[in-house]
Amino acid sequence: MATEHAGNAEHALTPSSYIEHHLSFNAQPVSDGAGFWTLHVDTFVMSVALGLIVMGLVWLVARKATSGVPTKGQAFVELVFGFIDDQVKNIFHGNRHSFIAPTALTVFLWVFAMNAMDFLPVDWVAGIVSFFGGADAKWRAVPTSDINTTFALALSVWILMIFFAIKVKGLGGFVHELFCAPFGSKIWVWPANFLFNLIEYVSKPLSHSLRLFGNMYAGEVIFLLLGLWAATGVTGTIAGAILGAGWSIFHILIVALQAFIFMMLTVVYLAMAHESH
């Protein structure tokens, strides 16, 4: 939130270079040619570390889970478990425990943890990274403000969706549904049905991923703009700090809400794949 760092820049720091620095990834080529074969090390390290920490903590509790009087940690984990399980139970009517409910738990906790990195003051992260890696070192702390992360999740869900659709209905049933739903099985509506389904299958991962990405990216940009304001002087610093605090508090809601929406859409898409029309 507080962004004193922006003010005392050593070398000519313009607003655009400040924002550009904060919005660039620590991209490293993994192969000779750049382009596609680049890895955002910051995104990847942060997300994997968060995933390991969050799911590891839950695992530590789950490993020693007792049916007797639970510890406070177990009670908390069970609270989350019950919350997710209830949501899935309302949407998906099948054996949810074998795959869909655990997936929902993973998505919710992981996305929540990644979103929550937005609470780290942007300039503190930049300060720590430039302390170790020099002024040009880049590090973006919020993996979900990287389109690669959200798109990876949405695309994985999309693949699972098609996998379950084929698994439940068979390949024939899946293709049949592509052409015969939602308008009927008459041959002259086949193109319309196919076009409809095509749009649906394309729009699902796009809306799924871009919603989360857009929210987190916009949140980060607003923090940066408030940081820029702080560079204008004392008044700007105070106003920026107050607004930054307000935005952070509001962001608690957005972080939780977007994680919840992402989880719910995942469950809904996977549940829809199990239903035949």
Add this chain to the structure above:
Amino acid sequence: MNINFTLIAQAIAFAVLIWFTVKFVWPPLLKAIEARQKEIADGLAAAQEGRSALEVAAKKSEVTLTEAKQKASEIIAQAEKRGTQIVEEAKGNAKSEGERIIAGAKAEIDQEVNRAKEGLRAQVSTLAIAGAEKILRKEIDAKAHSELLSKLAAEL
């Protein structure tokens, strides 16, 4: 904002996390929660059972108590009856015993009277003989008439 290899790396990370949760996180939690739910359900059922058992026992104890009271009053009534019976019996016994004693005494008295009569009779005959002897001494020989006299005495 370009799509690159990060996408694939993140997808793999996602897959691994899902696998981990499906395999290691979800089952123990589910097991613990379901076991607890079952325990609670069993406990509630046991409590319900206990409550109904208590009700049955209360009813049974009431019945037993009533029975015991009835039996006790029966026993008391019987004892009273038996008591009066014993008293009656004792009374009867005492009466008959008294009558028997009285009858014995009466018989003894009769016997005594008879003996006294015998004695008197013997004495009267002796006296009569003595009187007659005194009278007849003068006129008859005692020897000649003693046989007659003893005959007379025996007849008395």
